[in-house]
Amino acid sequence: MPAYSEERIIRDPLWNTIRLDPTAVRIIDTAAFQRQRYIKQLGFAHLVYPGATHTRFDHAVGVYHLAVTALRRLEECGGVPDEFWQEAPLIPYAALLHDIGHYAFSHSLEELGSDMLPGDHEMVSARFFASPELQEALSALGEHAAQKIHALIQGRSENPFGGLVSGSLDLDKMDYLRRDARFCGVPYGEVDVDRLLQGLVILTDPETGAAGVGVYEKAVSALESLLFAKYQMFRNVYWHHGVRAAAALYKRIINDAVAAKILDAEELVGPTDEELLYETARRSQESDTEVGERLATRWLPALRSRRLPKRALEVTAAEMGDRVVEDWALSETPLKRGVEDDLAEEVGLEPGEVFIDFPAKRAMFQLSLLVERRSGQVERLGAGGLPGLIDLPRVAEGLYTTTRVLRVFTFERRTLDRDRVLERITRQG
Structure with a gap:
């Protein structure tokens, strides 16, 4: 494998300049990752929206960029215990690799019977993680990095930053809603990404004592924008x-x-x-x-x-x-x-x-998210909603059934x- 010592810059139509560190470049140059250049992000949507020929590759790089940005903003805002930052370095690479196991034409095949498939795309990704080339690319991240990253992608990690990769507010949604809308040429999918990133905070669950990604109450309005964007995209694009x-x-x-x-x-x-x-x-x-x-x-x-x-x-x-x-x-x-x-x-x-x-x-929008109220109290926004906030779970269910x-x-x-x-x-x- 060639030596990697410098960052690389990618120009992206959504996020403009994306800077890739040497480890990200090493990952991207593997055959397993390059395969995503030839997997359409939206399956057969290009037969309805001709511009929808963007790929899993584009999206993965975009989510990596958002992960780097989110961690930087959390660091700038302060308040995250020093020991938590030991878990942070793997997050951008988990974001980069989160879709590596997709079948051809993305999610379409996952609705086949279970006896017809070796597993869902998150299970299949384990096969790609086992490739010697990708293992070598991840070796700079320390022992068991591949297993830890795979656990983050599957939502099985106790990493306090894991919600950025798999959760109600994961960065995946922030990229694909805007990217899909852009390439389909539809006026939907707009998400207040900047407001959401500014509103991120690491909170302690009052019930379990575990730390995880949450938002300040003032950012809930931006969360609403994500819900309505997702509804519009499902109604007009994904389920067209x-x-x-x-x-x-x-x-x-x-x-x-x-x-x-x-x-x-x-x-x-x-x-x-x-x-x-x-x-x-x-x-x-x-x-x-x-x-x-x-x-x-x-x-x-x-x-x-x-x-x-x-x-x-x-x-x-x-x-x-x-x-x-x-x-x-x-x-x-x-x-x-x-x-x-x-x-x-x-x-x-x-x-x-x-x-x-x-x-x-x-379900179109499953909610389980820690929220720091203006009073300073931490509560979980789940299926029952929260007093004083729009009843997002009920609204989401109503939108979903239509x-x-x-x-x-x-x-x-x-x-x-x-x-x-x-x-x-x-x-x-």
Whole structure:
């Protein structure tokens, strides 16, 4: 590995000048990190918003920059016990590496059934951390640095600064909301990042005695800006019907390729976006199975040329009242596939060409954050809210139920009876 002794400067469209220290440069130059240049941040959103071709690489470097900035501001403000600073040096590198385990096209594959995947992206990241090249890059940070950084990413660390990497106010959100909005060209995603960073403080939990990242009460208004930005981005970008349709088709392609042994589940770890699509297409063309032919001649060409599944039914969670979608309908389960294929037969489509889509994410904004009130008292802002503040948990839940939409897509345009579909895949809550 080459010697690294100087910092490097990156020009970023969001944060302007980003300075990378020698260890960050060493990490970035590993093959595991460079792979992120070829993983789109927003999966298939570029099929709806053509500018959304930014990558996990861009985002990771941005979060690193915010981590360095946040630590500098906490140091300038004072009040953090000296012994805590011994835990601080790993934070920027955990921020830099927080997305290293993503599958091709980011989160799309994580909604496949658990038997189809080796693990979620945080578990898969452990494989990349085990690479000799990355281990060597992290060696300058001391013994067990890789394990400590991985624990920070998974939210298992007792590091008092760990909330900057994984938590209600993690820096990940501050970067991706603004970055995604910028590249999608939408007027949403604006977060008062400067106010949030200025409002950061290390507080002691009154119940557990553990130290962690919190905010001064005066910064809660900036936290509200983050909540509303996230709502707008989920409503207009992340869960846009075109984005969800493309992701549904992609999941069906990969699910059926693995089920037919055209791909092995273990092979989903490592490829970039284009590598996975290319390899799936190549093997499907070589396969003499009915599934291989369907993938090669119908589904993959449709995805490549943006002939996406059409909406046949659309119902928001709020409109369902006291009915809830069955758990088995949230991922690619055999029971869900059976219902989909029954619906396909009823409307004259081939098996696999009806897609029930209901985002598996069960909450848009989970809050558990220490707040120092103006009185000096420290309290935890959780599901019950806090007296005298906007009821963020209740507001978040209300926004979420209007944003989370049950959709049924069909490969060719069809109509479906709402009540009959809901009767099959929902139950009384």
